[in-house]
Amino acid sequence: MWTSIIVGIYILITLSIVLAIILHGARPSKSLAWLLAIFAIPVGGIVLYFLLGRNRRKNKLVQLKKDVFKKFPKPGIQAVSSFEGKYRKLMTLFYNNSFFPPVGNNDLKLLKDGKTTFDTIFGALEKAKKVIHIQYYIFEDGELADKLFRLFKLKLQEGVKIRMIYDGIGSFTLSSDYLNSLKSIGVEVYSFLPFKFGRFFSSLNYRNHRKIIVVDGEIAFTGGINISDKYLKGEPGLGNWHDMHLKIEGPAAHHLDQVFLMDWYLVSEDLIKPLKNKELTSNDKSKALVQIVSGGPDDDFPALEQTYFSIINTAKNYVYITNPYIIPSQAIIKALQTAALSGVDVRLLVSENADNTLVNWSVHSYFELFLKSGIKIYMFPDGFLHSKVIVCDDAVSSIGTANLDDRSFEQNYEVNAIIYQCEFADLLKADFLKDSGSSKLLTYDEFIQRPWTKKLQEGIGKIFSPLL
Template sequence: MWTTIFIVIYSLLTIVIVLSIILHGAKPTKSLAWIMAIFALPVGGIFLYLVIGRNRRKRKLIRLKKDLFNKLPKPNTEQVNLFNGRYKKLMTLNYKNSHFPPTAHNKLHLLKDGKTTFDSIFNALEQATLQIHIQYYIFEEGELADRLMALFKKKIDEGIAIRMIYDGIGSFTLSKNYLKKLLDIGVEVYSFLPFKFGRYFYSLNYRNHRKIIVVDGKVAFTGGINISDKYLKGQVGLGKWHDMHLRLEGPAATQLDQVFMTDWYLVSTQLLQPLQHLYNQLPMNSSELVQIVAGGPDDDFPVLEQTYFSIINKAKEYLYITNPYIIPGQALIQALQTAALSGVDVRLLVSENADNKVVSWSVHSYFEMFLKSGIRIFLFPDGFLHSKIIVSDDTITSIGTANLDDRSFEQNYEVNAIIYNKDFAKILKADFLNDCAVSNELLYSDFIKRPWGKKLKEGVGKVLSPLF
């Protein structure tokens, strides 16, 4: 009797899920794969689909997101008038997706690798007079975390409000003891979608990959660097972690603060009030045009994928990309190949060493088709290269948290700074070429001769890439 009841319930559940996939599936290939998995793997297929397969764009985590943005400060006339020039369409696209217009009067400072970045971060935190907002995907205990704890205690004693968000999976090793100390000294701290059964269990695959610090609403940091000692000491078996970060002052910093506020609203249900009196305070001698682009699985469209796609398609002379996880979908593959075949100098800079072997196989599985179309690929040999950079035509740069893969486009909450500035682009271009000069370039004639075993591993990695 119980067996019959189980079969009936399971059959009904299967029918409901399959209908849901047919109605709401984002991509036909993925929909078909999930339907086959559900029928091929009884119970297990349904479980995997519920955990990592559902189309979150149809079930928004932040249902009141637009209402929240409506309560935040609106762009002024000067900002709206910045929608012009070569990248007018990209600016409009980003504004419609992320609600942030491009802003002028920003001051930017490029930060390369851990020591330079954390020296700048701690200097800014020491100067805080009102509040500190801090948000990281990975927050690991160690010397950096201890330094932050001591600084937080000092600033709270001065009356500074400190709010912190950490990702429930990315910072899974963060101990209860450390969190208790943060709470005891007065830090308001929340986990983003922690691992637990119930509501958040079904959102296990949707992570907050953003790295944001905002001090007093006017000085901000974002990029690829997490709170981890491996950025200072390296990692056993992998070596030094190399990464790029960005310090921003001006309206773009305020936009990053608004991104933090939306995430704070999700984790705490508290609607923070912007520091209105700071919105008109602009840094002196600054001219960088910046637009913040934030995307997540509950947006209507894959925001960062559309941004990258547009930058690639606008490239005329060169397109240089640094990223550790280049596992693109078909649209970006076609865009990259089309650019290269059209005569654009397309180069990819990827870490030769990998923090995840299977992911590395997947990345390498695209190399042959890239090389065949004329895309140049350089493998950076020193430690692990974790930067997420795009620079093109001495005119536009993207620095942020989003990788070139479906996880960043479909499943993670990400944020990038798009910089429309020639001088800044030239700085990134020079840095990219310097890194290429010490890297190993792959040649198509050599790569196609790789052993059969490597090709098999790459095939396995490609098949498993939707799970990364």
């Protein structure tokens, strides 16, 4: 009797999942793969689907960005309607996805690697007068965390409000002692979708990968660097971690603050209006035009995938990309190949060393396709290169948290800063050329001669690439 009941329940669950895949499947190939997994792997296929396969854009757990954004001061659609020039389409697309128009009068500082970045961050935090907002995917115990604690304690005594978000999975090792210490001195701390059995299936695969610090609504930081001592001391077996971060002082910092506050509402249900930013009327051309693009699994469209896709398609002369996790969607593959075959100088800078073996196999599985199209691939040999940067035609560039993979496009909450300034693009281009100059250039003829064991590993990696 009990066996019949269990089998009946299993059949009902299976049929409901199959119906959901048919009705709401994002892509035919992915839907077919899940259907095969469910029928080929009894029970296990269903568990995997609940963990990794559901289309959150069709089955939203929260209705956040549009609803909350309506309650915030509007950035101004009039600015969007007046855009001119060859990047107007890019600006409009990014605005329609994230609701932030490009804003001028921003002072930018490019920050490379941990010491420079954290020296600059702590310098800004020490000057805070009103509020500090801090959000990280990975927040680990160590010297940096202890230094932050001491600084937070001092700023709280000065009357500064401090709010902090950490990702429940990315910061899983962050000790309860440290968190309790923060709360005891008055820091408001929340975990983003913490690990809880009751919502294990609904939240495990959706992480907040953003890295944001905002000081008084006027100075902000974002990029690839997390709060971890490995950015200062390196990591055994992997070496030094190399990464890129960005300091923004100006109206775009206010937009990053709004991204933080929307996440704050999600974790706390506390709606906080952002600080009113300074009125800036200067038309100083030496200052940068910056547009913030945020995206997540609750949005209607994959904002960061469309961001990279559009920048690549816009390129006329060159597009240089630095990223550790290039596991591209078909759209990104076609964009890169089409650009290269059209005569655009397409170059990828990838870390030769990897922090995850399976991910590394998956990244390498796309190299042959790229090389055959004329795309240049450089393998960075020194430690682990974690930067997420793209620069195009000496004019437009992007620094942020999003990788070129399905996880960043479909499953993670991410944020990038798009910069429309020739001088800043020149800085990133020079940095790319310097790093690629000390890297190994792969050639198609050499790569196709790799051992069959490497090809087998890459094949395995490619099979799992939609899940990475």
